[in-house]
Amino acid sequence: MNPPKFDKVEDMADLTHLNEASVIHNLRLRYLSDMIYVRLFLVAVNPYRSLPIYTDEIIRSYKNKRRYEMPPHIYAISDIAYHDMLQGRENQSILITGESGAGKTENTKKVIQYIATIASDSTNTKKYGILEQQILQANPILEAFGNAQTIRNNNSSRFGKFIRIEFNSAGQISGANIERYLLEKSRVTYQTPEERNFHIFYQLLKGAPSAIKKKFLLDGSLDDYRFTKHSRKDIDGVDDIAEFEILLNAMNIVGISEDEQVEFFRIVASVLHLGNICVTSGRDDQAHILDTSVAEKVCHVLGVPIDAFIKGLIKPQVKAGREWVAQARTKEQVLYSIEALAKALYERSFGALVERINKAIDTPSNKAYFIGVLDIAGFEIFQTNGFEQLCINYTNEKLQQFFNQHMFILEQEQYKLENIEWDFIDFGLDLQPTIDLIEKTKPVGILACLDEECVMPKATDKTFVEKLHSIWKNKSPKYGVPRFQQGFILNHYAAKVEYTTSGWLNKNKDPLNENVTKLLAHSSQPYIASLFSDFLGDTTDYGTKNRVKRGVFRTVGRRHKEQLHSLMQQLYSTQPHFVRCIVPNAKKMAGKINTPLVLDQLRCNGVLEGIRICRVGFPNRLGFVEFRQRYEILAPRILPEGYVNGREAAHKLLEAFKLEGNQYRIGLSKVFFRAGVLAELEEVRDNKLSLVFTGFQAHCRGKLSRKDYRKLSEKTRAALVIQRNIRAINKLKQNPWWKLYYQIRPMLPSRKDEQIRLLKERIKELEEKLQREIQERRKLESANTQLEVEKITFEELLHNERSLSLEKDELIQKIKFTEEPENIDEYNSTKPSSKDQLLDLEQTNHEMSQLKTTLEETESQKMLLEKLKKNLEDRLGEIHEQYHDASQNKHVAEKNLSALDREVFDLKQLVEEHQDTANGLSEKLRKVEASLLDSQNELTKEKEENQELIKSKVKYNC
Ligand SMILES: Nc1ncnc2c1ncn2[C@@H]1O[C@H](COP(=O)(O)OP(=O)(O)OP(=O)(O)O)[C@@H](O)[C@H]1O
Structure with missing residues (x-):
């Protein structure tokens, strides 16, 4: 038993005593404390209730964390995968396995949610970008069409899937792709009474709008259709109508148009109608369809002609040698082909749906790496195990081999590469013999043998088993022959499983009524025709030429083997991370752990073996x-x-x-x-770091406290000094000399008096200066007005002179005119010839000579005046300058004056204050003098009294 210190350890490899009991004890303790995840590789136990461990905050807390920094969680694995991808530039895969109901799908969703959150474009303000939303919304669509309620799980995925999330070189999501495996199509036609068909049947019948129902002639309820009426109708806590709304919303987000959506619903409706075709058996054991009403509905929905459809079902054309002949079918045969058709329709449509989703999310952008998430059912070991179980267990055997390879063989190879001391250990975990037994072609393995038998004309399930026994009995330790049943035993990694082989040939061939499938390939509904396009051509019935090459015949087993091969190739090219999901109990109950059930799973999925082997090696x-x-x-x-x-x-x-x-x-x-x-x-390291940080914190706190202490002690010292000074002052105040000094101090000459005297003198000086300035200014102003007057007079004079000079110019012109000979001639020619006229002329000449002299005088006067004018103008300029200077001086003087005024005002106030103090002091002095006088008087009186007393004493003595 491990000491209690090891209770609830996160990593089971840490347990000192590692055995089944200690592992299950630890798992149980953790589970009951809601710690559903444990390492070494991640083990997740289904809590069967919602825990608050998937919030955005938790996502953030796991981002960029190392393996041991955070408790084990599906987010931790996702984060490691994402970082390993970016750092190692290597594709990653997360393999999530476990039994039905163990929580594979839930954990797959959490991986995608985590990656979509941390790897979406950081420039995007929304939580998820469109692509991330589409990837997340692909899930509800797949669940509606691919999940069903089973005894073990209310939302059981009836198919396996490998979701590749692609990233660009910057680590942002650039696309995604879904690969699906093994849809459990038998569920379409048969369910036990405790289980249901795929969810979509219930969602469509309960929640589809009446227009869709009308279009597909769905006028009944769940109880009216053979493929749903025997199943459960409801799941506790699930509302199919609301789920249908969720489905439509998801389809819209993914970008599936309404027309496309309707096509997927067409298939569901046609399957429902197919189940209701009523086939009867006649006397000749031949099948008949008497009531064709349902078949008409089927043909309407599928877009095929009714007659050919019914004929194809009950009397199909088959090739007999080179001839085509009509062959009547029994009721059972017809029912079988109807069910096969329903299953094929649904499976093909599911494939088309996955393709459609891929078309939306598989963008052709830059893809550098991928993380693949594999959600596939674990080993299935039932009471009766059929062909489906073989396919699932074969897949798991291969996955376990991959796990072993990775954990033990590749691991040891890495030790060798790193040159470390290591003796190669053969853990005896090579699962290849079992895998070979299933898939090998030489010697013929189970699948190859089945394929061979499928093409043999007279082969049956019995001949197949006999052939198998003949090849493998006693040849392989992994093969066994059962005692009672027709079948074989296979020694799988998880356990020995007994398979019964009834119906295997048919299941592997998965035959379809070719008459009907050809009809469907020519359907008037393009979607239906596209689903069966591989049946086009090679037909005689419709006269069409062999246009499309028919698909090579591939059995179910072969298809699965090929798909698995491609999956394994992808997985081997990635760095894997393993998640093992565990069902805690078979009752879907929270908080209950069924120890044998859990141990069984731990053994089956290699957890115990893995931990044991990891402890031998160097896993970290x-x-x-x-x-x-x-x-x-x-x-x-x-x-x-x-x-x-x-x-x-x-x-x-x-x-x-x-x-x-x-x-x-x-x-x-x-x-x-x-x-x-x-x-x-x-x-x-954690302890050391916490020591370092505590030390650092202590250092910081110490520094701050010392600083505070210094401040406080300085304050205390200052308070002491203040106290000492106050005490000294108080003491001094009691001293009579101080008191006296205090009284007479105001009377002592002080520096202030001298200052006041000086200031008063300065005020006086400034006041005188101000007066002088004012007088000067006045003088300048009167001189200025005088000059202005003079200027106006001179301007008038100048004006007169100008008009005089103009008149003079006119006169000169006239004179010039008379002096010129040609003018005289002209004048003579026009002159009057009388004597008066001559006199006039002489008169005029005289006047002219007078005018000439006047003109000359005027001329010299004008020159004189102009000189005078110039002098005056010069003088005026000077006066202007003087005036300007005087104005500036005045401005400065005014400024000084106002400053002086202010100063005088302040000084006056000061003087008044001093005067008041002086008055107060004089008053006090007067009082002191009066009291001094009184004291002196008293003293003289006392002295006199004393003298009198002395005298009387002397007298008395005498
Ligand atoms: N981590 C979890 N938190 C809460 N509930 C969970 C968790 N894991 C599983 N469950 C519950 O268990 C149910 C079954 O889980 P899930 O469908 O993931 O199982 P599965 O392993 O995928 O099964 P199947 O193989 O049948 O599809 C879920 O519907 C859910 O109710």
């Missing part, structure tokens, strides 16, 4: 650089300064940690640790 490793960065803190100053090579550094550090040599190995580029050692180192 770190590169030298990362190791040094992370753990150097545990041995500081061990490494010398400067360059130390990574290997040497790791060596020195590990020696300093005093780890036992067996606990680790130093490779060429990494250090390898045994399980649990790294977790211990992490713990020591």
